[in-house]
Amino acid sequence: MSVSIDITGLTPERIHVVPSPLSELGTALHALSEPAHHPGLQGWATAVSARLSPCLADRMCEADFLWRTTFSDVFAPFAGIPGRTTLPGATLAEELDLLDKLTDEQFVDAALEFTCQLSYDQRSTNPLHDPKMRRHALELAAARGDHQVRFTKRLLDDPPVVRAWFRQLMEDCDEAFFADTWSRVSQQLAADARHKTELLRRMGLKEALKAISGAVSLDEEARRITVDKMAVGHHVTGDGGLVLVPTSLGWPHLMVLHRYGWQSSITYPVNTPGLAAPASVEQLTRRMAALSHPVRMRLCRHLARGSYTTGELADAHGMTAPEISRHLSVLKKAELITTRRRGRYVQHQLDLSVVSRLGSEFIEGVLR
Incomplete structure (x- = not known):
């Protein structure tokens, strides 16, 4: 299983390594909502959460499905600009301006990507x-919860109002905590971008991708990038570009933007904090058998990102x-999953907390 990017005709000048403030804000919001995904950031997440105002925390909860179970492409608006060659902005304000340039159809498509059932890399009818x-x-x-239903109805009824609300939320998050975080991580990201750009210039795309992650490879003869993930997808750069986006807060996630009609992009972590100790031999044997x-491995990929119904997973x-x-x-008997009832779902x-004790390779695989 993998996501592939056909780079036939892609020239070196259309490959860029660029940090993205808005993408990093999306990653920060994810780390705040899912601290178990990011053991190395728990101290930061605790400190930020402690100083959030109750009002802002409530507003973040209204839209947390945009970053909790998936990484919505609303955080990468540069990829949706016509021509597919736009780069991330240097500031959050610039990237929010790019977000404003997306059509309502594009914004709605990206914002409604909060379930495991979607035709992401194919042309689809807009709701x-x-x-x-x-x-x-x-x-x-409805399977996600009442606040998702309310948000979806609002979005479908009046996209401009929701878009304005979302922009204001991002600006308030920036004022509350992200500006300080970005001031600390932006230099590291810029340095990594310079390093990867130099690798591109001197050694070529294959070596640059190898430096990004061992899960990313290039078949030079076939002109195809392959990202080893528990997912299947395909994208063609065509006359567009390829953007590599470093993230300081994103490990272990390796994200590939391959939405139909958008520019190809790979967001990769620049550091790898350690994980908790592995499971005992008895635990490992019992759980690895499951x-x-x-x-079941593919199910774990979905279930690692959020809670899903049997019907959603079947579809x-x-x-x-x-x-x-x-x-x-089988997974439940191995104590690898939890189950809860929400109304009729x-x-x-x-x-x-259990899976983290199986070791970093499994965690990295299901969350990649």
Whole structure:
């Protein structure tokens, strides 16, 4: 399983390594909402959370599905600008201006990407114009919770109002905590970007990608980048560019933007903090037996990012609900997942406090 990028015709001058303030803000928000994904940032997350005003914290919760279970492409608006050659802005304000340049259709598509069921790299009908897709979007939102339903209805009814609300939220997050964080990490990101750019110039794309991550490789003959992930996707750069975006807060996530019609982009971590000690031999044997099936491994990729219903997982994997239930039962008996009921929905989620003890390779694999 992998995500591939066809770079046929891509010239060196259309490959750029550029930090992105808005992308880093999205990563920061994710780390605040899912501290278990980022053991090395727990001190930072605790300190930031402690000084957030209750009002801002509540507003962040209204839209946390944009960064909690997925990394919404609203945090990479440069990739959606026509021509597919725009670069991230130097400041958060510049990137929010780029966000304002996206069409309502683009913003809605990116903002509604909060479930595991989507046709991300294919042309799809927009719910702003198609009643059937609108109903489907609301059904998916219902499985996520009431505030997702409210947000989705607001977004579909009046996109400009929600876009203005989102921009104001990002500006308030910047004032509350991100400006200070960015002032500390931006120099590291700029230095890494300079280093990778020099690698590109002197050694070529293959060596630069190797320096980004061992999970990224280039087949020079086929002109294809392959990112080793528990996901399947394909993108063609065409006459667009390729943007490599370093992140200081993102480990272990390695994100590939391959949305249909957008510019290709890979966001990669520049550091790798340590994880907790691995599980005991007895625990490891029992739990790895549960993970020996490829379907259960793929389920873990979804369940590591958020809680999902059996029906959602069945749709995403092209299987029946009973088949998914049997796999979930095995994972639950191994104490790898937790289950909770929300109204008429039963949701399952990977227990990251347990999984973290299986070691960094597994964590990195399911969260990559």
